[in-house]
Every structure is written in structure tokens, then in C-alpha cells.
Amino acid sequence: MIETLAVVGATGAVGRIILQLLAERQFPAKNIKLLASARSAGRTVDFGGTPLTVEEMTPDAFTGVTVAIGSTPDEVALEFVPWAVEKGAIVVDESAAYRMDPSVPLVIPEVNPDAIRDHKGIIASPNCSTTQMVMALKPLHDAAGVRRVVASTYQAVSGAGLSASDELRGGMRGLLGDEPEPRQIFPHPIAANLIPQIGSLRDGGSTSEEMKMVLETRKILGDPSIGLCVTCVRVPVFNGHSESLLVETEKKLTADEARKLLSAAPGVVVVDDLANGVYPTPRAATGRDEVFVGRIREDQSSPTGISMWCVSDNLRKGAATNAVQIAEVLAR
Amino acid sequence: MIETLAVVGATGAVGRIILQLLAERQFPAKNIKLLASARSAGRTVDFGGTPLTVEEMTPDAFTGVTVAIGSTPDEVALEFVPWAVEKGAIVVDESAAYRMDPSVPLVIPEVNPDAIRDHKGIIASPNCSTTQMVMALKPLHDAAGVRRVVASTYQAVSGAGLSASDELRGGMRGLLGDEPEPRQIFPHPIAANLIPQIGSLRDGGSTSEEMKMVLETRKILGDPSIGLCVTCVRVPVFNGHSESLLVETEKKLTADEARKLLSAAPGVVVVDDLANGVYPTPRAATGRDEVFVGRIREDQSSPTGISMWCVSDNLRKGAATNAVQIAEVLAR
Numbered sequence: 289m290i291e292t293l294a295v296v297g298a299t300g301a302v303g304r305i306i307l308q309l310l311a312e313r314q315f316p317a318k319n320i321k322l323l324a325s326a327r328s329a330g331r332t333v334d335f336g337g338t339p340l341t342v343e344e345m346t347p348d349a350f351t352g353v354t355v356a357i358g359s360t361p362d363e364v365a366l367e368f369v370p371w372a373v374e375k376g377a378i379v380v381d382e383s384a385a386y387r388m389d390p391s392v393p394l395v396i397p398e399v400n401p402d403a404i405r406d407h408k409g410i411i412a413s414p415n416c417s418t419t420q421m422v423m424a425l426k427p428l429h430d431a432a433g434v435r436r437v438v439a440s441t442y443q444a445v446s447g448a449g450l451s452a453s454d455e456l457r458g459g460m461r462g463l464l465g466d467e468p469e470p471r472q473i474f475p476h477p478i479a480a481n482l483i484p485q486i487g488s489l490r491d492g493g494s495t496s497e498e499m500k501m502v503l504e505t506r507k508i509l510g511d512p513s514i515g516l517c518v519t520c521v522r523v524p525v526f527n528g529h530s531e532s533l534l535v536e537t538e539k540k541l542t543a544d545e546a547r548k549l550l551s552a553a554p555g556v557v558v559v560d561d562l563a564n565g566v567y568p569t570p571r572a573a574t575g576r577d578e579v580f581v582g583r584i585r586e587d588q589s590s591p592t593g594i595s596m597w598c599v600s601d602n603l604r605k606g607a608a609t610n611a612v613q614i615a616e617v618l619a620r
Numbered sequence: 621m622i623e624t625l626a627v628v629g630a631t632g633a634v635g636r637i638i639l640q641l642l643a644e645r646q647f648p649a650k651n652i653k654l655l656a657s658a659r660s661a662g663r664t665v666d667f668g669g670t671p672l673t674v675e676e677m678t679p680d681a682f683t684g685v686t687v688a689i690g691s692t693p694d695e696v697a698l699e700f701v702p703w704a705v706e707k708g709a710i711v712v713d714e715s716a717a718y719r720m721d722p723s724v725p726l727v728i729p730e731v732n733p734d735a736i737r738d739h740k741g742i743i744a745s746p747n748c749s750t751t752q753m754v755m756a757l758k759p760l761h762d763a764a765g766v767r768r769v770v771a772s773t774y775q776a777v778s779g780a781g782l783s784a785s786d787e788l789r790g791g792m793r794g795l796l797g798d799e800p801e802p803r804q805i806f807p808h809p810i811a812a813n814l815i816p817q818i819g820s821l822r823d824g825g826s827t828s829e830e831m832k833m834v835l836e837t838r839k840i841l842g843d844p845s846i847g848l849c850v851t852c853v854r855v856p857v858f859n860g861h862s863e864s865l866l867v868e869t870e871k872k873l874t875a876d877e878a879r880k881l882l883s884a885a886p887g888v889v890v891v892d893d894l895a896n897g898v899y900p901t902p903r904a905a906t907g908r909d910e911v912f913v914g915r916i917r918e919d920q921s922s923p924t925g926i927s928m929w930c931v932s933d934n935l936r937k938g939a940a941t942n943a944v945q946i947a948e949v950l951a952r
Binding site: 492 | 768769770772774788789792793795796807808809812813814815816817821824825826827834847848849851853855856857858862864866875894895897899900901902903904914915916917918919920921922925927929931
């Protein structure tokens with residue numbers, strides 16, 4: 289049982305789900321404190337039937353906080369995390385701000401829970417696309433040694449915040465009728481379209497999102513020699529990220545062996561019966577905390593490749609669920 | 621100039637575009653004859669401002685036909701193609717029925733035009749996803765020898781026929797309002813969703829669509845040793861197929877070399893300036909006859925990989941345009 293848990297960014301898309309999960313899972317904290325920007329302070333938010341008032345995120349707001357879960361943009365994390373650490377809180381941070389800091393553990397509780405012990409006040413939760421991919425890689429890595437991953441993503445708009453869903457909804461309305469399509473969040477129309485850019489340009493022609501998947505995967509699996517070729521694409525889906533993955537391992541795995549390993553992995557559900565049209569889809573994965581894997585096949589173009597289709601609710605296991613799980617480990 | 625050109629399946633999604641292209645490109649035929657099933661016979665269709673009446677597809681309808689372009693389901697092709705050949709017509713067939721027949725050339729005019737000469741009455745046009753991929757592979761193959769391709773597709777609903785677009789439109793309406801979502805064409809809801817199945821189950825866990833891309837690519841490039849790992853996914857886009865491609869070559873190519881080779885390839889347009897948000901999208905590619913390639917990068921996970929994003933109007937270069945181009949070669 290911990291004394292006070294703070295949720296920073298409690299009114300955002302992920303913050304709302306964090307509160308829902310804390311209530312559902314009966315998180316062992318005596319007090320729950322909700323923090324957000326001055327703009328949201330004073331609002332009342334439901335917490336398992338009880339109304340809680342959102343307080344302004346200031347340095348003093350972290351006095352007495354044992355653990356803080358932060359779900360904010362990077363620049364907000366860079367501001368509040370030092371305040372919280374200074375007041376003695378342990379921060380579980382969803383943002384990208386501290387993920388690649390060598391002194392900060394980057395954790396998926398099913399994959400590298402032991403890394404939590406080495407924290408110096410901050411524990412980072414990975415990028416949503418990274419988390420679901422690494423959940424699917426981990427059992428194959430333990431059994432056969434992952435050497436290389438080729439990943440193409442199909443990422444939902446919810447990863448771009450609450451107003452991104454409004455933009456997709458408005459775009460759909462525009463395509464069906466005569467209204468203009470809204471264009472504020474995405475660089476191109478998103479309704480009935482695909483945008484092969486998430487984040488900004490990095491060296492070598494990749495985007496920041498693609499580089500997160502490369503670098504975070506190596507850090508979490510503790511193996512900088514794993515090769516990754518990643519292409520991230522925004523798709524007109526409200527929620528649930530999907531990934532087409534080709535995994536090359538040191539040791540050959542058959543599709544059946546891979547299926548067995550994945551079925552036994554905690555937090556992973558195998559949904560794989562193509563003959564009957566059974567495989568993961570983002571709409572079916574929405575609202576669920578697991579990572580769903582299907583279309584598991586042996587690659588005919590490499591000696592050891594396994595290809596698979598991996599889907600998860602990006603706001604849950606990709607963000608809120610993973611952070612709450614880390615906080616639960618801290619509470620024990 | 622040829623005597624009589626027949627279009628079989630003139631009232632379908634691709635048939636309509638074939639007629640439009642024949643008129644626009646002033647196809648050198650004295651007569652144009654439109655054929656379709658008994659159900660569509662008698663209908664009047666516009667041909668460059670002139671109304672043409674659709675005739676029923678019967679064996680006798682092919683009397684006097686010089687070249688027939690067929691855009692029909694496989695089972696219809698298996699019926700009409702022998703009738704047409706028997707009457708002395710040369711058939712350009714869009715269906716999959718004859719593509720892998722060793723006596724039938726499978727042709728993309730920019731890639732393997734010489735194969736047309738070997739025809740014995742039938743020339744097949746490839747699957748839409750294959751055509752745009754091979755258009756992008758060909759210049760790299762000629763310069764550096766393609767050894768392996770890892771492809772994940774993002775395929776529009778228009779590839780599943782006219783009523784598939786209605787199903788996506790109805791699904792979008794259902795999600796926005798209170799109407800039920802229609803469910804006739806696809807095995808799962810398609811609006812704001814992804815379906816990682818196109819076609820039916822084949823040996824090894826691939827779908828028929830995935831195997832088309834593997835086998836047709838090898839046949840068109842004339843190299844059965846090329847390895848392919850393909851995952852085909854239906855996305856909620858009305859028109860325009862997209863592909864995330866990783867191409868491993870014998871000889872190393874830099875991204876700049878690949879960009880130059882692709883820019884010089886006939887029918888391929890490079891759209892590649894990520895810093896300014898410039899890359900191909902399916903909505904921008906719709907209505908165009910070219911294959912668009914962007915996000916050209918060197919793969920950091922293999923010695924010679926080039927990754928790229930390839931988009932094309934699947935009803936045009938993926939079907940109608942390619943068939944009309946083959947017929948134009950025959951007319952010369």
C-alpha cells in the first residue's frame with residue numbers, strides 16, 4: 289500500500305483510462321491526487337464513482353506524493369518530473385522525454401520487470417508501438433534469440449490525442465456529405481487515407497516514431513545488436529495499433545513453436561485461425577489490456593523468419609495499462 | 621489500327637475505367653464492342669460522349685473480335701476466354717485464371733513487354749498489388765539484382781468491387797450515427813478497422829492474395845529464386861493501394877541511387893521529401909496512371925536493404941491502365 293498516488297495529465301486521453309484502471313484494479317493507494325495544467329485545474333473527474341477535483345501541476349503539488357504516473361507531452365514531462373523527484377516521489381513517465389536516458393529504466397512489466405529495481409526516481413514507459421511489438425518479440429527472443437525485425441505499422445489516430453479522433457470523425461462526415469474536412473492535426477486528410485509519417489524527420493530518412501521503435505526495443509530487450517527496419521503509417525482507425533512483423537531469430541522456430549511460445553506469454557493472446565477468418569483487428573482489440581497476435585507463419589524468404597500480425601489498444605497496453613502495471617510493482 | 625476491340629465486363633468498376641482510358645487515349649480500333657453478363661446486356665454506357673449498348677457475352681459475340689480486354693471474376697474468364705480464342709481473338713485478361721499458366725505471358729508493358737510476343741492467344745495482366753510493386757522493383761532489379769522483398773500492403777476496398785465501397789461508406793455512416801453497419805462483402809467491419817486477410821487460406825498460412833504477389837512477381841521478373849514475404853491487409857480507404865516494401869539486392873544501392881533509378885523508370889514517379897511532409901498517399905494517387913514511390917531509405921538492419929512506400933490507383937495501373945497498355949502494344 290502506498291500513501292499518495294498522483295496522476296499527472298489526468299484529463300487527457302490516456303489519463304482518463306489510467307483513472308479507470310486504477311479504480312477497476314483497486315490500486316493500493318490511500319490517496320489519489322489528480323494533477324493537470326492550470327487550464328484543467330478545478331475540473332471534477334469521476335474516479336470509480338467518486339468525484340475528484342483536478343489540481344494544478346506545480347512544484348508544491350508533489351509534496352507528500354509517493355508515486356506519480358505522468359501522461360503528458362514531452363515538454364510537460366521535462367518540467368514536472370524534476371519537481372516530483374525533488375519532492376521524493378517516484379515517477380512513472382509515459383512521455384518520451386526520459387526513455388533513452390541511460391539512468392532511467394524503460395520497462396514493460398511482463399518483459400523486463402527487474403529493471404525497475406535500478407531506478408533513480410524515474411521509470412519510463414515505452415512508446416505504444418514499441419510496447420506491443422516487444423510483448424510479441426519477448427517469448428521468441430527468450431527461446432530463439434531475435435536478430436532482426438522488419439515492422440510496418442498501421443497506427444490509429446487516438447495516438448495523436450483526443451482531437452485527432454475528432455479530425456477523423458469530421459473527415460468521414462466530410463467525405464460522406466458536403467461539409468469540409470477538418471485539417472488541424474494531420475499534415476494530410478486522414479479519412480479514407482494513409483499518412484506514412486508519424487513524427488518528424490530523423491537522420492537516414494526515418495521518422496522520430498520509427499527511431500523510437502528501433503532504439504527502445506534494443507534498450508528493453510537489452511541487446512543493441514538487434515537490427516530493426518521500421519515503417520510507421522497512420523491509418524483511418526480510431527483506436528488500436530496494428531503491426532505487420534517479420535522476426536528473424538538465431539535459432540529456427542516453426543510456426544507452431546512460435547504460436548505455443550506466444551500463447552504461454554503473459555499478456556499475449558493468440559488469435560490465429562485464418563481458415564475461419566479469425567485474427568486480431570483493432571476494433572476487436574479496443575478496450576482490452578492484452579496484446580493480440582495472429583497470422584503466425586514461417587517466412588519462405590529467410591531461413592528463420594516468423595511473420596505475424598500484432599494488434600493492441602494503444603491507449604491501454606500501449607500507455608495507461610503499462611504505466612499502471614509499473615506503479616503496481618512499485619506499490620508491492 | 622485493329623478492327624474490333626471487345627471489352628468484357630464493361631459495366632464493372634475496372635470496365636468503366638477501361639472505357640474511359642480507351643476514349644482518352646484514342647485507342648486505335650475501328651469498332652468497340654461492349655460485352656457483359658446477360659444481367660447487364662441492353663444497358664447503355666457512355667464511350668467518350670457516344671452511347672454504346674452492352675451486348676451479352678456469348679461465344680458468337682466474339683466473332684470478328686480482334687482483341688478482347690477482359691475484366692471479370694476468374695470463373696467468368698474461364699468461360700469466355702476459350703470462346704474468344706476459338707474465334708481468333710487475342711485476349712488481354714485481368715483475372716487470375718490464366719496468370720500462372722506457363723503458356724500465358726504475364727505482362728507489365730514497362731517491365732517485360734517482350735513477353736507479349738510469345739502469346740498463344742492469351743496475355744494476362746497481373747494482380748493489382750503485384751503490378752505496382754514490380755513497377756518499383758524493376759529499376760532496382762536491373763541495376764542491383766533483387767534477392768528478397770518483404771512487403772506489407774494497405775489495400776483499398778475498391779479492389780473488392782463496387783459494392784465494397786458502398787460497404788465502407790455505409791460502415792462510416794453507421795459509426796457516425798445510429799444506422800447499423802452493412803456487412804456483406806467483408807468478414808469483419810471495414811470502417812475504421814483493418815482486416816489482415818485478402819483472399820482465402822493457402823498452404824503455409826498465407827492467403828491467395830499474398831501468394832499471387834509471390835508467384836506473379838517471380839514470373840514477371842523471370843527469376844524464381846527471388847524470396848518474398850508478403851502480408852496483405854485491407855484498410856478503410858476507398859481507392860489506391862499502398863505498400864511498405866523492403867527490398868534486399870545483390871549489389872548495395874544507396875538511397876540516392878535508388879531514388880535516381882526510380883525517377884528514371886517509366887511510369888514511376890518519385891514523391892519523396894519527408895522534411896516537408898511530401899510522400900505518396902492513396903487519395904492523392906487516385907485517378908492517376910502512375911506508380912508513386914516515397915520514403916526511400918537505406919535499411920539499417922541488412923547490408924543492402926532499401927525500404928520504400930509505394931502507392932498506386934489499383935483500378936488504373938493495377939488493372940485498367942495496364943490492360944489497355946498491353947492492348948496498345950498489340951495494336952501496333
